[in-house]
Amino acid sequence: MRSLVQQSATLTLNAILMAIFCVVLMTIDHRNDALKGARSTVASFLVYPIQYVVSAPANILHWSRDNLSSRNTLLETISDLHKQNLQLMAQQQQLLSLQQENARLRELLHASSRVGEEILVAEVLTVDQDYYKQQIVINKGEVNNVLLGQPVIDAMGVMGQVIELNQYSASVLLISDPSHALPVQNNRNGIRSIVQGKGDPGELDLLHIPNNADIKVGDLLITSGLGGRFPPNYPVATITDVEIRPGQPFARVIAKPAAALEISREVLLVWPGKEVKP
C-alpha cells in the first residue's frame, strides 16, 4: 500500500500517459487492422462468456415458450407452416424453371451467371451494443466458416455485413449505420443509387438522386451487386418520401429498410455463389 503523498505525486503523470496510450490505441483501431486479432481474441474468450450469460434469460424465455406451449397451439402452428410450405413450394417450381431459362438465355448471350448461393441460419444474441452504433452480435463465428464482410439478410431483406469476426460470434454492421453504404438499384426501372444509413433503424438515405429522376414513393430498391460484396437482387428498402429540391443539385429521398433491423431474431448468412463463365 502506497502513502497518499506518494500516490498523488505520480497520479497526474500516470493519467496523462494512460490517456495518450488510449488515444494511440483508438487511432490504430480506427485507421488499420493491426488490432483486429487482439480484439477478436479478447472478444472470443473474455467478452463472449459475458454476452452469453446476459443473453441467457432471453434464451430461457424462448425455450420455455417453445416447450410449454399447448398441444393446440402447436397443431395450429404446424398447419400454418404446412400451408406456407405448400405455397412456397409452388413458387419454387416456377423459380426453378425461370432459373433454367435465365441460364439458357445467358448462355446464348455469352454472359456469365451466378449459381448456388449458400445460406446458414444464425441467431441474434440478445445483447445491446453502443447506442450510437447500429450493430448486432450473432451466434455464429469463425468455427462456422463465417467470413469477414459477409452479407447478412433476414426473411424480408438485406440487414448488413459482418465487420468483426470472433471464434464463436460475429458483429454485424447494419445498413442503418451512418458508416454503411450499399449500392442499390430501383426494381421498377433500374436506376442505380447508393443507400446510406442515418443511425435510425427505420430510415435510410438515398444518395445522389437528381431532381428529375424517375423515382416514386413505394418503389422497391434491390441490391445491384455492383460493390461486389452483396449478391444482386435482394430487397433492401422501399421509398417512403421523395422531396424535390429545385435549389439543390440532388433530391432528398428517404427509404424504409425491408428487413426488420430491430426485431429479427434469426438472420441468414449468405455465401455468394461462384461466377460461371459459359
Place this chain on the structure above:
Amino acid sequence: MTLRGRRILLVNLSLLIAIALAIFPLPNWAAAVRPDWVALVLIYWCIALPMNMGFSTAFIFGVLLDIATGTLLGQHALGLTIVSYVILKNHSRLRLFPLIQQGVIIMLLLMVKQLVFLWIYGMTHNAPSNMWLYFLPSVISMILWPWLFVFMENIRRRYLNI
C-alpha cells in the same frame, strides 16, 4: 481468503456485473438513457478504496467494455481513465460531501466523459442527432448514485470489513 484476495475478487466481480448491465438488452427508449453502470461502480471503488485503485483497472475494464459494445478500442478506457483520475485526485474531499452533492459532481464528470465521446463519435461519423437525449444518461446516473452508493457500501462493510 485473505482480505486482499477478497478485495480483488469483489472489485473485479462488481465491475463484470456492471459490464453485463451495460449490454443487457433494453427497449430502444430505455437503451437511450441507460445509466453508465461501469463508470458508477468504478467511481464507487475509487472513493471507497483510493489507495488500491489505479488506472490499470480503468483501462482493463474500459477495453472489455469497448469490445462488448463495439466501440473503438480505447474509447471507454480513455473515458474511465479521466473519470478515475478526477475522483482519485479529489477522493478525500468527495467523501465529505452529502450523497446528493456527490451525485451532482459525478453527473458533471460523466458529462465531461460524454463530451469526449462526442468528439470521438464526431470524428468517426457517428454523431448523434439529439443533443438533449445524448446527455440524459449522465442525469439518470446522478439520480441512481445515492442508491448505488448505499448498496455498495453495505456490500463492502459485509465482505471487506477492516
